[in-house]
Amino acid sequence: MSSYNVRSPRADEFINHEEIFDTLAYAEAHKNDAALARSILEKARANLTPAHDHGTTLTHREASVLLACEDPEVNAEIRQLARDIKQAYYGNRIVLFAPLYLSNYCVNGCLYCPYHAKNRDIPRRKLTQEEIRAEVVALQDMGHKRLAIEAGEDPIHNPLSYILESLETIYGTKHKNGAIRRVNANIAATTEDAYRQLKAAEIGTYILFQETYHRARYEELHPSGPKADYAWHTEAHDRAMAAGIDDVGLGVLFGLEGYAYEFAGLLMHAEHLEAVFGVGPHTISVPRVKPASDIDPDAFDNGIPDEMFEKIIALIRIAVPYTGMIISTRESQAVRAAALQLGVSQISGGSRTSVGGYGEETRPHDTEQFDVSDTRTLDEVIGWLMDEGHLPSFCTACYRAGRTGDRFMEFCKSGQIQDFCQPNALLTLGEYLCDYASPAVAEKGWKMIDTELARVPDDRRRALAADYLARVRTGERDFRF
Template sequence: MAKYDPRSRSAEDFINDEEIRETLDYAAAHARDVPLIESLLEKARPRPLGNGCHCAGLTHREASVLLACEVPELNERIFQLAREIKLAYYGNRIVLFAPLYLSNYCVNGCTYCPYHAKNRHIARKKLTQDEVRREVIALQDMGHKRLAIEAGEDPRMNPIEYILECIQTIYSIKHKNGAIRRVNVNIAATTVEEYRMLKDAGIGTYILFQETYDKKSYLELHPTGPKHDYDYHTEAMDRAMDGGIDDVGLGVLFGLEKYRYEFAGLLCHAEHLEAVHGVGPHTISVPRLKRADDIDPDQFDNGIDDDTFAKIIACIRIAVPYTGMIISTRENEAVRGRALELGISQISGGSRTSVGGYGEEVRPHDSEQFDVSDQRSLDEVVRWLMQLDHIPSFCTACYREGRTGDRFMSLCKSGQILNCCHPNALMTLAEYLVDYASPATAGVGWPLIERELGRIPNERARSLAAEHVADIRASSRRDFRF
């Protein structure tokens, strides 16, 4: 039987079922072990390092003990530590993005997704380049600068050439003061050669959700299609990084399998990337199974409540303090607001999960991948974030300044990334307030920018950021960045 080996390139070794089950048994046995849990909290707390800070993180086994903790006082300390780590690495900035669905044609048989090949209810659609252009202009008119493109797996309808053409179209559109500055890609597992083509096209992060790390469940949930191949899917991030993609994003669909198993598997995957490539995941997403066209989440037995969901987010933040964490409009306003405090650093806003949905005045439902719980406009989300004392950020500077992969991680792990991110966030927020915000949102935003400019510790950076904000307000000059 295979043994756990994070340095192995074989999925059977780095997502090792025996290791995960032993981890869960160990965590359950120590769920009330106060000295052990306190020692893990002490290990994980932020420590000063030069002008920044350092967090050691936790192993999958250590973090599983925190997730299993049944001591109320220690659970509150877990949440508090997650808040401290979030502030230490990401401050009060929240990056905003939108998904852009290109095509819902799919040959797979995933039992939890309405795109599955046998679904005859859903309206199948694939955007033409003119329709992509219309969608992107609509997104730019909202104020978005960062997109995550999505497409079903269909080699005939959605070949890599189509994806590459869409990326080229998206980057080419400069509408008024708008521009999409970073395109992240969420498409099916593919070859090293095709990942290299995506890299050459200038993508940001390559995102691929594992869905479930439990191989038996995975095979049952993906009965047909190329996605049925568990090993090929699970080893995709290695091929992506072999193809030159610096930043990759992990995620599981919570609700498909027991959440403790998924949590441990997710962290094993992060440990594997660090061990083999020297760089952990750039992002981790935490979607929960939601209702969609012919999908009823109540048919699945492993749903998790909001409190458990919050604890998962907190424990991921503690275990992998450097990674960006993403929550989408699958979740409602209240859940998202709580999650922001515990570790989430990126959210979507004004999202439509249907193909062609942004160009339609009325939200179409017959081609959606899932029902959107938070249906507020981007302007409403931006104002809400500022009212909660967060800085909405449209920044893409690290990607365009070459701060990706191990270069980004070295800055992030030391806490030095804050010296770039805070002023960049404020400058991109100023762009949004001038170009897109409602009067109500602008009225909240400008005082926040003035306050936050004063909190930039480096005098030269503070002065330069204030100068750039003034230029943005007074002229059409845009895209200043540190």
């Protein structure tokens, strides 16, 4: 039987089943120990003052104790600490992105995904390069600067060459003042050589959801296809980082297995990346199972009520304070509003989860991967974020300036990243307001920029940002710190 080893290259050792069960047993035994819970929270409070050594990260076991805790006062303290830590690391900024589905051809048999190979009800579609250009123009005309490309796993229809060509098309498409400045890739686990090619194509973050860390459940849910290999899938982030991809993103699909198990496994994966590469996950996503073609979420008996879902988000923020946290349009406006207060720092806006469709006025549903709960336009989302006190950001400066991987983490963990992110958020919001915003959102946005600009602490940066913003209003673009 494998034993737990956070530095091991083997999935069964760095995500160790027995260690998770021991952790859950410990958490259950101590769930009513308010003194222990408060001592763990006290340890985490050191993250309110980010430091270079970042020596106060909670372990998966400590965080699991907090997850199990039923004391209402402690749970209220958890929520408040999550808010405060998010503010310490990321301020009130919220980064916007959109998914772009390239193809829903897939050879895998995943039981929770409508793209599974046996689904004969869903039309199969793959975008041509001309269609990708049209989609990118439509996304640019909405105001997006950052995309996450998605594609099913199919070596015939979606080979690596297709992904690489699509990346070149996306980066090479310019319309009016629009440009996609960062493309993250959410595609199937692959080889080190393929990851090196993706790195050379200048992807941003490589994102791969584990779906579930419970190996037996994983194998049950993946009866066929390359993705059925648990170890190959779980060890993919190691191969990506070994190949030179600086930033990787984790995530589980909550609802497939018990949430406490998934929570512990997710944190163990973050600990593993930190231990081996010195860089934890750049992002952590928190999707939940949702209805889709040939998929009934009620078939999975591990659904999470909103209150527990919010607590999980809060504890991820506390336990992995440096990570960017992502929530998609799978969730409703109300759930997303709560999540933004508790630690989420990136959201999608105006999203389509179909293959193509951004250029169509009516939202297509026949090729959707999942139902979209938040169907508002990007402009409506921007206005709402500002009403909620958040600063919308389209910033991609760190990636283009080489502040990735351990270099980004050095700035983030020390709290210095705000010196770059705050003025860059203002500049990219200014671009959006000039080029794409409705009059009401533009008026609201420039008032917010004036307020936020006054809060930039460094006199030189504040003056330079003010100069750049004035030049943005006269038509210049792409200033960055």
